[in-house]
Amino acid sequence: MGETALKLRHGRFPGWLALALIFALALLLAGPAFAQAAAPPPAAAAAPGALDRALTTIGGDGRPLSLSLQILLLMSLLTVLPSLLLMMTSFTRIIIVLSILRQALGLQQTPPNQVLVGLALFLSIFVMRPVISEINATAYTPYGEGRVPIETAVRNGGNVLHGFMVRQTRQTDLKLFSDMAGARGFARPADVPFSILLPAFVTSELKTAFQIGFLIFLPFLIIDLVVATTLMALGMVMLSPSIISMPFKLLLFVLVDGWALTMGSLAASFGTG
Template sequence: MRIKFTYFWAMVALAVSALVADPAFAQALPAAEPAAAPAGASEALERALDDVSGDGQPLSVTLQILIVMGLLTVLPSIVLMMTSFTRIIIVLSILRHALGLQQTPPNQVLIGLSLFLSMFVMAPSIEQINQQAIEPYSSDQITLTEAIDRSGKVMHSFMAKQTRQSDLRLFMDLANEEGFETTEDIPFSIMLPAFVTSELKTAFQIGFLIFLPFLIIDLVVAAVLMALGMMMLSPVIISMPFKLLLFVLVDGWALTMGSLAASFAK
């Protein structure tokens, strides 16, 4: 049985939409008898697996498991590259180094903060996907192809708002594309690398601004120690308490998280 490459990526997008859908999704569906209840996310995924075969016949259990395992391998890349996660985790990592703390907060905490803040930032897009694609598809109102198309448009719109025109032009030139009439016409093959490049640039710009006040503290402490002749004493030991004090006094975590979330408001 031959599975088309396009439908495989369609399944990827549908799985992402189902996994990150708002928890209220299940409550939004009308109550009914078990036999007449609308399909949920798991039933939608199962029906999608049946549709992939192209002849209306369900795939074998082994092949379904193979497809699901394939989806799980690409989900981390989708979460990292198509959402706000990249910018947030880079800024938080730079902040940790600016404070002079090597393992505090630990990597697991930073990743957790980045993940949940990304869910907060992406909540409007997730709600759009839920309303425009998942619920209609689960209720048999639209086809799988249309559901994937609607979900893709929502993610495309989010990435377009965060992407610089210079980065778009760069990858358009590399792809030998002259131009597009509207932003919606830009394919994902160009939009995705341009979006990631813009996110990296923005993250380093924010990280530079965060790093400056802590760098000044390091310079002042180093100058004072040199003036006192304490050249054998590491400035890091003395400056770290002052940097932590400054960070606490300005409510640094709330300021950083709030600024990161606000940077996506366009």
């Protein structure tokens, strides 16, 4: 505990806390940061050592934060870490497509929500593996070896996430939120601030997920229509078409190896073969 306290007081964190802090603060201190093009931040906010001063002082009087307050700060960052990671990775697109697939099959609770979330999480880790490896090489490893300060590691990790998000975001969505923010055109993708990129990325992911979901839903909808028309022609109007069509949809899904096809197509949609 004494060693941990010493590291915290001098701006150095244990490995697991450092990695969590790098992910949690990447949105705030990376590359373009939250600065709007029309309203640049004060110079003091981007000055070297700003994070160290924020963690070690209160109100600018130079007094060090107590260990309990430093731990409280870190725990507060960890509470928003899951939301940040889910919104800044491939998880959103994957979980929506899997949910639409379950609805298309006519299955209410199969697979259960825990299975879908777990499947989406591990597929997201697979898709984000190159990004995670690059963050480890450019941010976590240098910081763990003491070659860069924590704010540099956070900035490097944020730049990697920024690049991934830019590649998956439509230009129309970027333009929409840029116009809403009153920001002019950016010279290069790296200049887009996270305050504009993040909502544009989430909007683009939702649009892509629904497009994929429509293509998945279409063949199962055709089966429902054929079954409902057949039952009506036979005069069996009291029999629910979903009961008859479900076995045929399951059979079709199994024959085309639907899970492998869906997982492969989702991974390939992010440029991962």
